[in-house]
Amino acid sequence: xxxxxxxxxxxxxxxxxxxxxxxxxxxxxxxxxxxxxxxxxxxxxxxxxxxxxxxxxxxxxxxxxxxxxxxxxxxxxxxxxxxxxxxxxxxxxxxxxxxxxxxxxxxxxxxxxxxxxxxxxxxxxxxxxxxxxxxxxxxxxxxxxxxxxxxxxxxxxxxxxxxxxxxxxxxxxxxxxxxxxxxxxxxxxxxxxxxxxxxxxxxxxxxxxxxxxxxxxxxxxxxxxxxxxxxxxxxxxxxxxxxxxxxxxxxxxxxxxxxxxxxxxxxxxxxxxxxxxxxxxxxxxxxxxxxxxxxxxxxxxxxxxxxxxxxxxxxxxxxxxxxxxxxxxxxxxxxxxxxxxxxxxxxxxxxxxxxxxxxxxxxxxxxxxxxxxxxxxxxxxxxxxxxxxxxxxxxxxxxxxxxxxxxxxxxxxxxxxxxxxxxxxxxxxxxxxxxxxxxxxxxxxxxxxxxxxxxxxxxxxxxxxxxxxxxxxxxxxxxxxxxxxxxxxxxxxxxxxxxxxxxxxxxxxxxxxxxxxxxxxxxxxxxxxxxxxxxxxxxxxxxxxxxxxxxxxxxxxxxxxxxxxxxxxx
Ligand SMILES: [Zn+2]
Ligand SMILES: [Zn+2]
Ligand SMILES: [Zn+2]
Numbered sequence: 390x391x392x393x394x395x396x397x398x399x400x401x402x403x404x405x406x407x408x409x410x411x412x413x414x415x416x417x418x419x420x421x422x423x424x425x426x427x428x429x430x431x432x433x434x435x436x437x438x439x440x441x442x443x444x445x446x447x448x449x450x451x452x453x454x455x456x457x458x459x460x461x462x463x464x465x466x467x468x469x470x471x472x473x474x475x476x477x478x479x480x481x482x483x484x485x486x487x488x489x490x491x492x493x494x495x496x497x498x499x500x501x502x503x504x505x506x507x508x509x510x511x512x513x514x515x516x517x518x519x520x521x522x523x524x525x526x527x528x529x530x531x532x533x534x535x536x537x538x539x540x541x542x543x544x545x546x547x548x549x550x551x552x553x554x555x556x557x558x559x560x561x562x563x564x565x566x567x568x569x570x571x572x573x574x575x576x577x578x579x580x581x582x583x584x585x586x587x588x589x590x591x592x593x594x595x596x597x598x599x600x601x602x603x604x605x606x607x608x609x610x611x612x613x614x615x616x617x618x619x620x621x622x623x624x625x626x627x628x629x630x631x632x633x634x635x636x637x638x639x640x641x642x643x644x645x646x647x648x649x650x651x652x653x654x655x656x657x658x659x660x661x662x663x664x665x666x667x668x669x670x671x672x673x674x675x676x677x678x679x680x681x682x683x684x685x686x687x688x689x690x691x692x693x694x695x696x697x698x699x700x701x702x703x704x705x706x707x708x709x710x711x712x713x714x715x716x717x718x719x720x721x722x723x724x725x726x727x728x729x730x731x732x733x734x735x736x737x738x739x740x741x742x743x744x745x746x747x748x749x750x751x752x753x754x755x756x757x758x759x760x761x762x763x764x765x766x767x768x769x770x771x772x773x774x775x776x777x778x779x780x781x782x783x784x785x786x787x788x789x790x791x792x793x794x795x796x797x798x799x800x801x802x803x804x805x806x807x808x809x810x811x812x813x814x815x816x817x818x819x820x821x822x823x824x825x826x827x828x829x830x831x832x833x834x835x836x837x838x839x840x841x842x843x844x845x846x847x848x849x850x851x852x853x854x855x856x857x858x859x860x861x862x863x864x865x866x867x868x869x870x871x872x873x874x875x876x877x878x879x880x881x882x883x884x885x886x887x888x889x890x891x892x893x894x895x896x897x898x899x900x901x902x903x904x905x906x907x908x909x910x911x912x913x914x915x916x917x918x919x920x921x922x923x924x925x926x927x928x929x930x931x932x933x934x935x936x937x938x939x940x941x942x943x944x945x946x947x948x949x950x951x952x953x954x955x956x957x958x959x
Contacts, residue, residue, distance in 0.1 A: 391481035392495070400473040401528035402499015404432065404439075406482070406492055431483045432468050439469035471497070472505060472528040502527045509535070512571075520571045531688045532577060534661070536668070538585070538680040541567035557585060557679040560610075566671035567680070577661045579687020581612060581619050582653035583670070585680035611671045612656050612683075617713075617722040619657040653684055658721070660690060711755035727752035729759070742768045743798045768795035770802070783809035786831045811835070811956075821935075822852035823955070834858070838937060838953040851938040852953075854892075862955040866939070891938045 432439045468482070482495065506524040514520035519540065524533040538558040558567065612619040670683065704714040705721060712724035731737075735749035735758075746763035772780075776792035783789035789806035811828035813835060818825070823836035838852040939953065 390483075390492070391479065393477060393479050395477055396473045397475055399475065399502045399504055399527070400497070400499040401502050402471065402473075402497055404434075404468050404471050404480070405496040405498065406468050407494040407496055430468065431481075431485050432471075433479070433481045433483075434469075434471045435474065435479050439471065470529060471499075473497070473499070474505065506533055514571065520569070529688070531579075531686060532575075534573075534685040534687075535584075536569050536571075536683045538567055538670075538682060541569050541670075557681050559679050560670075560672040563672055566669060568667065568669040569683075570665070570667050572664065573661045573666050574663060575661075576663050576690035577685070577687035578690045579659065579661075579685055581614070581656045581659045582684040582686070583612075583656055583680060584653050584682040584684055611669075611673055612659075613667075613669045613671075614659040615662065615666055615668075617659070618725050619659045657724075659685065660722075661685060661687065706752075706755055706757050711752060711757065725754065727757060728754055732758060740764060740766045741797065742766045742795060742800070768800055768802075769797050770794070770804070771796045773801055776801075776803075783807060784830060785809050785811045785828060785833070820856045821854050823854045823857055833957065835954050835956040836862075838955070849938055849940045851936050854935045854937045854955075857935060857955070858957065860957050861959040862957050865954040865956065866952075891940060892935065 471480075480495070482492075505527060507527050509522040509524050511519045511522050520536070522535045524535075526532070537556075539556065541558075560567075668683065670680070705712045706727075710724055710726050712721040714721050729750040730753045732749035732751035734751070737748050738744075738746045740746035740763045742765060745765055748761045748763060750759050750761065751757070770793040773792040773794035775794075780791050781789045783806045785808055788808060791804045791806055793802050793804050794800070795802075811833055812830050813826035814829045816824045816826060816837075820836070822838055824839070826835050826837065827833070828835075836854070836857060838854070937953065937955070
């Protein structure tokens with residue numbers, strides 16, 4: 390069952406169930422709502438489960454005040470201490486095991502309180518500055534501790550408050566680290582929160598969590614308490630949308646870098662021990678963080694914790710993480726994601742074209758092992774001499790067939806070859822600067838654009854192609870090197886595309902970069918030209934003054950000459 394309701398103030402009090410329970414004599418070992426720490430029911434208030442196990446407040450004999458063969462007397466049974474907060478509250482009640490319950494009403498009896506937390510008590514550090522502020526819950530035995538980020542010691546890196554509100558510390562590079570040392574007067578189990586905001590920007594939307602990094606490795610930051618890492622790996626409780634505070638005036642992903650809503654972000658579980666404690670927070674990857682406080686909310690520990698740093702063994706593992714755990718203590722500390730390295734104790738195998746190889750890994754922290762299957766290798770194709778006599782060569786219109794065999798495993802495959810070159814016939818009457826050639830085999834047409842005097846790359850090269858037939862043309866650029874050229878130059882390498890094609894006044898068609906080697910220069914200074922196809926141009930019918938231009942975006946090269954062949958394909 391669940392309820393949802395509004396209240397306008399804080400109320401602390403007790404929740405009662407009005408009803409009766411079904412008892413029978415042979416079930417007397419289950420004599421309470423909870424027995425030996427095993428709750429028969431679950432009650433949640435605002436998504437937090439009440440500690441029913443600790444209550445054990447309804448005993449079997451209470452149920453059986455009537456007749457053991459029947460239901461108990463009806464009446465009120467207390468099911469827990471609860472806190473109602475201003476605004477919407479959710480209460481749910483669920484049977485987990487054991488006895489039937491007949492329920493008529495739920496009743497809350499409580500009193501108004503000013504707030505969830507009492508007045509803060511500043512606890513001075515040895516040097517007289519405020520080391521932390523401690524709050525006692527108005528409703529239960531919880532304690533809240535707050536440290537101000539700006540009061541921490543910047544052990545490494547530097548702080549930078551630009552773009553953050555007053556009182557915030559901005560961690561804007563890796564190894565920026567805040568540390569605290571403080572004394573505490575009790576053992577407390579609880580949870581750590583970071584109060585502050587994160588810096589999100591739209592281009593970084595793949596990084597969606599506190600616990601997810603650009604490198605998808607071990608977390609965007611590390612919080613350590615008493616040298617134990619507070620594990621955030623599987624929490625992933627802060628989504629990118631939250632970071633960008635879309636419901637807040639702060640943070641709009643669409644306008645560039647911005648900070649999220651300021652709130653308490655849950656980092657993970659931690660404990661504080663009676664005596665000296667240390668805490669540190671370090672940025673290790675990715676986002677900038679604007680931090681105002683670190684907040685710990687905990688309650689007295691059921692048992693004293695040992696010092697985790699003194700216990701070297703990693704006692705627990707799952708597929709993603711490892712942790713330390715003291716026998717009999719549920720608390721998991723020094724939890725972290727596995728750090729996989731090659732396993733020197735095992736022999737890796739390479740893939741062949743028929744058998745997948747295996748790589749062995751070991752977690753360098755806890756020793757857990759895993760294996761990874763590798764992809765099959767490609768076959769090593771050679772001509773299949775048994776069938777080579779049936780191979781056919783490509784022409785410019787028909788794909789040839791080559792019968793191949795893998796020299797490693799013997800697999801066979803008939804492979805289709807690329808189309809062959811056209812056989813361009815004699816030059817026909819020029820159309821403007823374009824000289825037509827017809828393929829003697831398939832009658833395709835190409836139009837060559839050349840110059841009697843070689844053009845240097847220092848200027849754009851433009852041809853008049855008025856009167857070319859309408860259609861789509863492949864553009865083949867040819868280049869050759871002149872004698873005496875410094876051949877260490879890469880004609881087209883680098884980050885910018887150095888040449889572009891344009892028809893008429895239309896947009897330039899950008900092409901990819903080509904390296905010197907791709908020109909295929911052979912031995913000798915006047916090496917043969919080479920060509921490639923990487924652009925298409927459309928010529929419109931009836932264009933009275935068409936031109937074709939090669940535009941050099943970087944005119945630093947003077948020793949190459951070029952020509953263009955336009956092959957009509959449609
Ligand atoms: Zn591990
Ligand atoms: Zn093979
Ligand atoms: Zn042809």
